Amino acid sequence: MEGVRQITPHLAALGVATTVASLDPPDAPWLQNQPFEAIGLGPVAGGYGYRRGLPARIRALAEQHDAVIIHGTWQYHAFATWRALRGTGVPYFVYTHGMLDPWFKRTYPLKHLKKWAYWPWADYRVLRDAQAVLFTTEQERLLARQSFWLYQANEVVVGYGTSAPPGDAEQQRELFLSRFPQLRGQRLLLFLSRIHPKKGVDLLIEAFAAMASTDPRLQLVIAGPDQLGWQDELQQRVVKLGISDSVTWLGMLSGDLKWGAFRAAELFCLPSHQENFGIVVAEALACGLPVAIAEPVNIAAEVVAARAGLVHADTLAGTTEALRQWLAMGDSEKVQMKQRAVRLFSERFDFSTAATNLVSVLQFAIPAHSSFVAH
Template sequence: MKRNSFLVAHVSSSLTSSGAGVTEVVYQLSRHQNLGSSLHVVVVGLVDDCWANESSQWSDIETIPFSTIGPKQFGYAKNLTRTLVELNPDLVHLHGAWMYPAKAVLDWHRVTKRPYIISVHGMLAPVALSYGSIKKRIVSYLYQDDVFLNASMMHSTSHQESVDIMTYGLDIPVVQIPNGVVVPKFVRNVEPELKKVITLGRVHKKKGLKNLLVAWSFLESSFPDWELEIIGPDDGGELQILKNLAMQMKLRRVVFSGAVFGDAKWYKYHSASIFVLPTLSDNFAITVAESLACAVPVISSKGAPWEGLNEFKCGKWVEVGEYPLRKGLEEMMQLSSTERLEMGFRGRRWMENSFSWSKIATHFEIVYRDTIIKSTQDV
């Protein structure tokens, strides 16, 4: 352990690609904290069948993986609490809610009296709460509300997520820190020959992809040299629903691609002329930040907190729904390639200046230290 350092344990309900953006945040945050701070960081989390192929990604981070027993949606991992007690961190940073790791952190806290903070990653947004509501009410009664109430602090990535936390009824200090983004060294100077609108992420009904398909159905015939690509893994059977809808509307230039990772993901971003996020609800949407980092202009619905797209003139922030999405796409598709490239360059500069992971990691280190010191003074 680094001299005079605090030990911080990140606890996550997923360390694999099935965790999507949450996994990426945990990885990048822990990696940059290990690289650039005096903290000693350990990551503890649940894994699934993807771990065998993906564990090498975590080779530069001390990681303790746990396989689950029983229903995957509960995420029970034997000896998780005991491991946390034996690990003896000064603070736990819990990522997510509604699954067993949250209870394990609560049990660790009750044994050790040490503090933890929670990043809810959009899980308290009204739309998110509406999915699996019966399960969430049961879990809330059994332990989740106690997990929230015993936390030293909640972390939000945006003003809207801070509002969601307060609306849920939690009278707990909230620190607002955005997620970071990796800014690739490569930056393109020309658009790809095939003009493409892409969206990337879990294919889930909360992502608003039906609105996107309906919007595209009004545009396809007017823009014969453009293609729409929907990239990401199926979540809950939504992919087949979207494919059926595309067939019913007789869409000819819509491509459904599977999940992509690593270099393949960055290639997809660089292949796009426009990135679109039609989401009904997202606390941050790291795919927007990644697109901008690749100098790709973005259209995002107001289901995600990206009002800076308008402020920094690197895209459009539109109301949720098919019609605003259609108008935003039409306006940006009518621009020249040079105009879209200029928008993308402005977005990349914004990401470089405001969303570097090193800055985010430093901000969290300050929060961790203040929380640990305060907890010792309160004893």
Template sequence: MKVLMVIPALGNVYGGTTKIVLELAEAVGKLGISVDIVATNANGLTQLDLPLHQWIIKDYYRVQYFPYLDVLDYKFSLSMSKWLFKNVPNYDIVHTNAIFSYPVLAAHWACQCHKVPYIATPHGMMEPWALAYKAWKKKLYFTFLEKPSLQKANALQMTASTEAMHIKSLGLKNPLVFVPNGIHSADFLSLPNPDIFYQQFPETRNQILIIFLGRIDPKKGLDLLAPAFAKAHKKFPETHLIVAGPDNTGFLPTAENYFTEAGCRNAVTFTGMVTGDIKYAALAAANIYVAPSYSEGFSMSVLEGMAAGLPCVITTGCNFPEAAAAEVASVVDINADDIADALIQLLQDTDEAKKMGDRAREFILENYTWDRVASKMVSLYKDIINGTPIK
């Protein structure tokens, strides 16, 4: 089986979606499936310094990058479009990732032209908040271009079980399949020494650390986290907030101002993007994980926080009702007071917080690993290729 994965961009600044596609490709490739990825070389306000128009060989997949023009954020790439129309027939199935970007649209058209089956994963971009952000542009694009191409997909993948209602409300009647994201269990069997993090950010040492791990972006709810943390910090002055993530849209000054206005900026460390040992050391150093998002597909960082054994406060916008049902996270409404109350509860009852973190770790390692996800995805690919009805 030959699988082509298409994504508008793979820059680290795009956070979870980049990580998801690369780790899914690796996990599927480990099962003996041939996997190629194509993307533009976009990386937020910059570009990736990588070879273009040639395969870069990884252990379990290949990836090829193409130049682009940033036309209203749609990443128009003529060379990538030409490549897709020429090479899509060489694959058994095409798996597109994200919407509202021209490379994905070109991939869908190429599949339709050559009658190659394709599956599309929106990664939460059809959630109400996501559609409302820059709505005028998205409405036109979705109505006249995106929706007609999505309607012809053999299946739409939901990474969160809650996506189905929103997708159906947009008039899409494709088969919907639920395949979540995952983590590599080996990454969480033994976390690095927290001192690796303390040495780089000494102001966090000997503090009770609450960690936010994600892009500095309007949808991530930092405007809610600021007053929520301020309320918790007033009650527990030994707390310190870590905001760890890249700023790919220039939103950082606005985000910092939220905490200044809330009166707690001196108790917040913005680390920028953290990866590798420093990220895992940050998780090892932290006491609580928080995700105050307005909207997510299915957050990789939430999975990582839970796999690290942290008690987590997440909003309903994180689309993880399974965590609430299993009592492995505190899932709250999308408002600052509820986020604050949940943080304070965990800070007050440290024994129960520790038990929640332990349950969370076990829950993720049993149910949300890339090995499980890849096996389910390959079965889905085979069903689509063989024309088996998707249930």
């Protein structure tokens, strides 16, 4: 949702008028006061998002536009769009957003079997008949081929990203440190994401414990929502490791406080076991913050090529070694890495670049396009 919201102004700057349709009810708060037309086609039933008559509503809306972009799979909006657009001549495109990553197949085998029962008659057809299936990275494109043997798609890598940070950097940094004064003057290693087993925050805690004694000013800052109630267990682990005074839990941050956290930190850490793109990684790079990310974060190859951070295995040994490398790095090398981080963001992960790439793909399917609808 946030990606759609952020890319739309960049599309508008390229002359594209966008209507955003979602499965939310029409009066959903986030649909109000947006800088684009936002339509709620819900409410819908259950997590699958079924609603009777949805294909007809999508078809009527799509016929007012030149193309449709589907965001995500495994919910009814994708299959309903396939049903709606067959035979209409309106081309559609699909962003899978990492939902075909084989990590899910390995980690949740029972859910994968359930998806297999659904795949051949639904999402397989959605991808097969799309004008193009859009991937955010080359790594995501290659991994998508490994989940289901019945797979057919016109694959195109268009990139993804986020918008450049708004506001004044120093003011944001000062706001953050004023809100959390105990962190002023400390060396901050930042984790900012959901507190979820997939994100590897448990590995980061263990790795930090192994390195914390090297400098008493080191602080591991953990910011993000606790969606599964896992934080209590992690906090107990922090106590047992004897690093309670060196780990700060901030909960979810947003706006200038979030940007201030990026500005105040010296390293962003995300040892995820699976990450399609990692918008938070792009946000860190945009702030000139070097990153230490695990290999399954799909922009790892770009980070390595640009020398904008450290990439490691999603293991305790790999995470620990990355922290060791960072702490042993000289100041001049860190400054150069900060500069390369900003350059990587500008060249690859700024939404203005992603929007240009997307429009180039759409132009092949639409001789004279003027507006697009995203689901």
